[in-house]
Amino acid sequence: MKETLPDYTDSRPPSDDKKRVVVAMSGGVDSSVAAALLVQQGYEVIGMMMRLWSEPSSTQSQKLNRCCTPDQMADARRVAQHLGIPFYVIDAQEFFYDAVVRYFVDEHVAGRTPNPCIECNRRVRFSFLLDKAMSFQADYLATGHYARVKWDGHDYQLLRAHDHNKDQSYVLHVLGQEELSHVLFPVGDYTKSTIRQLARQMNLPVAEKSESMDLCFLSDGNYRRFLKDVLGHEIRPGPIVNQAGAVLGQHQGLTNYTIGQRKGLGIAVGKPQYVLAKDEAENTLIVGDADSLGRSKLVVKNVNWLAGIGQTDTVSVQVKIRYKASAVPAVVAPLEHDRAQVCFAHPVAGATAGQGAVFYVGDVCLGGGIIDQIIADEG
Amino acid sequence: MKSYRNIYLDHGASTPVREEVVAKMLPFWTLDYGNPSAVHKFGQTASRALEAARQSVAESLNASADEIVFTGCGSESDNLALRGVMLAARAASGGNHLITSVIEHKAVLETAKQLRDLFGFELTVLPVDEYGQVDPHEMEAAIRPDTALVSIMAANNEIGTIQPVEQIGAIARANGVLFHTDAIQAAAVSSWDMRRMPVDLLSLAPHKFYGPKGVGILYVRRGVEIISSLTGGGQESGRRAGTVNVPFAVGASEALRLAVAERVENVAHYRRLTAKLVDGVLSALPNKCRLTGHPVERLPHNASFAFRNISGNDLLMHLDIAGVSASSGSACLTGDPKPSSVLQALGLGPEWTSGGLRLTIGRQNTDDDVETVLRILPQTVGRLERLNQEYA
Numbered sequence: 083m084k085e086t087l088p089d090y091t092d093s094r095p096p097s098d099d100k101k102r103v104v105v106a107m108s109g110g111v112d113s114s115v116a117a118a119l120l121v122q123q124g125y126e127v128i129g130m131m132m133r134l135w136s137e138p139s140s141t142q143s144q145k146l147n148r149c150c151t152p153d154q155m156a157d158a159r160r161v162a163q164h165l166g167i168p169f170y171v172i173d174a175q176e177f178f179y180d181a182v183v184r185y186f187v188d189e190h191v192a193g194r195t196p197n198p199c200i201e202c203n204r205r206v207r208f209s210f211l212l213d214k215a216m217s218f219q220a221d222y223l224a225t226g227h228y229a230r231v232k233w234d235g236h237d238y239q240l241l242r243a244h245d246h247n248k249d250q251s252y253v254l255h256v257l258g259q260e261e262l263s264h265v266l267f268p269v270g271d272y273t274k275s276t277i278r279q280l281a282r283q284m285n286l287p288v289a290e291k292s293e294s295m296d297l298c299f300l301s302d303g304n305y306r307r308f309l310k311d312v313l314g315h316e317i318r319p320g321p322i323v324n325q326a327g328a329v330l331g332q333h334q335g336l337t338n339y340t341i342g343q344r345k346g347l348g349i350a351v352g353k354p355q356y357v358l359a360k361d362e363a364e365n366t367l368i369v370g371d372a373d374s375l376g377r378s379k380l381v382v383k384n385v386n387w388l389a390g391i392g393q394t395d396t397v398s399v400q401v402k403i404r405y406k407a408s409a410v411p412a413v414v415a416p417l418e419h420d421r422a423q424v425c426f427a428h429p430v431a432g433a434t435a436g437q438g439a440v441f442y443v444g445d446v447c448l449g450g451g452i453i454d455q456i457i458a459d460e461g
Numbered sequence: 462m463k464s465y466r467n468i469y470l471d472h473g474a475s476t477p478v479r480e481e482v483v484a485k486m487l488p489f490w491t492l493d494y495g496n497p498s499a500v501h502k503f504g505q506t507a508s509r510a511l512e513a514a515r516q517s518v519a520e521s522l523n524a525s526a527d528e529i530v531f532t533g534c535g536s537e538s539d540n541l542a543l544r545g546v547m548l549a550a551r552a553a554s555g556g557n558h559l560i561t562s563v564i565e566h567k568a569v570l571e572t573a574k575q576l577r578d579l580f581g582f583e584l585t586v587l588p589v590d591e592y593g594q595v596d597p598h599e600m601e602a603a604i605r606p607d608t609a610l611v612s613i614m615a616a617n618n619e620i621g622t623i624q625p626v627e628q629i630g631a632i633a634r635a636n637g638v639l640f641h642t643d644a645i646q647a648a649a650v651s652s653w654d655m656r657r658m659p660v661d662l663l664s665l666a667p668h669k670f671y672g673p674k675g676v677g678i679l680y681v682r683r684g685v686e687i688i689s690s691l692t693g694g695g696q697e698s699g700r701r702a703g704t705v706n707v708p709f710a711v712g713a714s715e716a717l718r719l720a721v722a723e724r725v726e727n728v729a730h731y732r733r734l735t736a737k738l739v740d741g742v743l744s745a746l747p748n749k750c751r752l753t754g755h756p757v758e759r760l761p762h763n764a765s766f767a768f769r770n771i772s773g774n775d776l777l778m779h780l781d782i783a784g785v786s787a788s789s790g791s792a793c794l795t796g797d798p799k800p801s802s803v804l805q806a807l808g809l810g811p812e813w814t815s816g817g818l819r820l821t822i823g824r825q826n827t828d829d830d831v832e833t834v835l836r837i838l839p840q841t842v843g844r845l846e847r848l849n850q851e852y853a
Contacts (some may be wrong), residue, residue, distance in 0.1 A: 133796025155795055170778045171796030213851055217844045218782050
């Protein structure tokens, strides 16, 4: 991540006394209320939507609730008009494709299960879009994420959202101090139901909209189908084996499976079997019983410490290994080259290479990294 | 959006309606609201106003009142001219071929393509030179025995290039072919003497010269047959059915009258500010920016540029936030900008064709406005260049 933002500090119109904020609007409830709250708080607000790359979709039902569709754009525009703020759509199709969609595909090809939202936040939202916002001479970029930012006297801290069920700090752990100093998360102090209530009170035309899907660029929410379409012949079937090496069946290409998966394996051995590992070199899927899933140690890469300086001491934290996982106790020991070892107090199931491992102390997000190695327990 | 102090430089897109024009229109909503086709006194009052408006437009163009058709907008005037002439020509004489140019407004180009694709007419689309001008000799060479109409715009909306309309019209006439010109951009800055000029059909849009939106004018030379696209009650001498929008026709005629009366002083004002703007931009950003369109044969109120490797869409947003309202041929509200087809037709490469910017001067613009733009634009371009370098 860049250390500093480019310099955009040339002259501002002299009459400007309000702080200017660009709000990333998706047409959904959260970013709409975020924009409305900022207007109420007296900011000079500019609405902005990124036109991201998305798969061409054919049917009307596929177009519902997807990012950047004409409908979502029209909703965001309507909200902006309702609030009396300017609204612009900026083209990020090519950049998003290169930064996120390619990454998503490449990671799967490499046998990992990436979280594209983390990469999008790192490279697109809080880099490309933040720079765009700064080039508009804005003081802040606001989004509809559920998280909080606090100045503790030395550093900006990223905190879990007031509504722990909606907390999105997991996908924001990649931010640095420079970014944190320029972002606002106006909905992070509220519960989702309060946000919806506010949307109704403020007569926002999107108050009753349902939640959007996670992977915005898919036409149907089916990433296995997408990978098959993109990769075609590169997806090869191979053996499914147990830990002893006995062949139990055939898999339909390793990209179709993720660690901890139980359904859709197509094997019957009397007990539920779970995906334990993927052997890319041998094109082999390794499965086992539920009690073989637990892992006590991980190595994570691309570690980002939100306090801005490289952490050197071992630290006791709570770790989330997936967006929806509970935080569990662990000790994180920094290694060289932005890596760290994570030792859990109790073995955890479902650790998957490519997902984020994010560190918390209470509500404070200390940072995190991308799971690189899952180390089998000895004995 | 009150907090923005805007400088409006998009008079090629639309203009404010003049107070005098609004005043003329007002009685026809709440007082003299009759249908001009009705028999009673209310109808007669409305009809009198409508025909006075028609007479006034005719005088502004040195034409006859029966040559003036009120339509719903400039695009409708273009549609009616092309479709009306081609369908009539096919019925009367087997005319089957239409000639136009690659840089016409979509109202002409899309209508021409529909005539080709759905109605079976044949279409020749002429290229333009590096300045956006059609070669009249090339036009003449394209004329065939079954050619019914040539439609070439008087001036381009994006780059401001003025076409050799009289020369093209004279060639068409010598070959027995009708000539339509879309004068929507040029209406208020050129003079139109229809008794003298070899133009058979002329499209105007009053909202480009301080009149209301929602009304268009089509001049149709006496004797030229057109088939109506809107069929119905036979209004406008059977050329455009539908109750005529009396207040808007009145507003259109008053706007055109004022435009003609004040043309010389307006043009002088536009020319002076446009020159200041063009000189200022080109000298502030040499090598990064070029004037597009013809250096001399251009609309006096149009300053159009292309910026190298800069998104015109981004430029417009930044200018808007900075309080300058402008436009661009490649602009797009949905974040999916395409290169400008007009800039492509000039032969410009991809480093230029997404970077169009059009600034169009109006009556209320001042030297101050131009100076402010000359301060803001180079800063904006600098910021966009730095951003581009970050993400190159």
